[in-house]
Amino acid sequence: KAGVTQTPRYLIKTRGQQVTLSCSPISGHRSVSWYQQTPGQGLQFLFEYFSETQRNKGNFPGRFSGRQFSNSRSEMNVSTLELGDSALYLCASSTSGRETQYFGPGTRLTVL
Amino acid sequence: AQRVTQPEKLLSVFKGAPVELKCNYSYSGSPELFWYVQYSRQRLQLLLRHISRESIKGFTADLNKGETSFHLKKPFAQEEDSAMYYCALQAGGYQKVTFGTGTKLQVIP
Numbered sequence: 107k108a109g110v111t112q113t114p115r116y117l118i119k120t121r122g123q124q125v126t127l128s129c130s131p132i133s134g135h136r137s138v139s140w141y142q143q144t145p146g147q148g149l150q151f152l153f154e155y156f157s158e159t160q161r162n163k164g165n166f167p168g169r170f171s172g173r174q175f176s177n178s179r180s181e182m183n184v185s186t187l188e189l190g191d192s193a194l195y196l197c198a199s200s201t202s203g204r205e206t207q208y209f210g211p212g213t214r215l216t217v218l
Numbered sequence: 219a220q221r222v223t224q225p226e227k228l229l230s231v232f233k234g235a236p237v238e239l240k241c242n243y244s245y246s247g248s249p250e251l252f253w254y255v256q257y258s259r260q261r262l263q264l265l266l267r268h269i270s271r272e273s274i275k276g277f278t279a280d281l282n283k284g285e286t287s288f289h290l291k292k293p294f295a296q297e298e299d300s301a302m303y304y305c306a307l308q309a310g311g312y313q314k315v316t317f318g319t320g321t322k323l324q325v326i327p
Binding site for chain 2: 164
């Protein structure tokens with residue numbers, strides 16, 4: 107099976123812009139979770155989608171949003187970018203949300 | 219709310235020495251606990267989960283509900299064990315997975 111893929115791998119944006127990141131889960135996986143990874147904070151949970159519905163949400167401002175499509179692919183959007191949004195954004199998929207999560211390679215976002 | 223604490227940011231051990239990576243959690247129910255590992259330039263991947271009670275690459279972890287701990291252990295460290303290790307907790311049902319801040323294990327040859 108192909109692994110979790112994320113596009114793009116690298117992004118450079120300026121403050122105030124918005125960005126959309128994409129995640130394609132492993133075939134058959136219906137749960138997709140997003141995390142923000144930074145050196146000081148580790149992995150922080152953003153949200154989880156299952157069958158096109160947001161099932162769990164972390165403690166991030168409303169500028170962070172996401173969605174999931176009928177083929178389980180997911181996107182996350184960050185509006186009005188701030189310098190502090192610079193991070194590695196990881197997505198992970200699992201069959202239903204209670205099993206092992208399989209991680210993608212991440213999208214490295216740099217905000218200037 | 220659940221919380222996972224990994225008190226050590228960096229743990230350095232000599233090759234052949236025992237390793238113990240600490241993980242403490244706060245959750246009142248019966249959690250599902252995991253250890254994930256990230257080797258250099260590789261993806262984050264599952265190392266082991268407590269429910270399976272497996273030993274992976276010589277690592278074991280025992281859930282101690284009394285001390286709310288899930289420490290990762292290996293009797294003899296190898297250089298290839300050098301990596302970033304994350305402890306994670308999932309509460310009941312389909313709750314979110316909470317990760318600790320990670321411990322970097324450095325095995326000195």
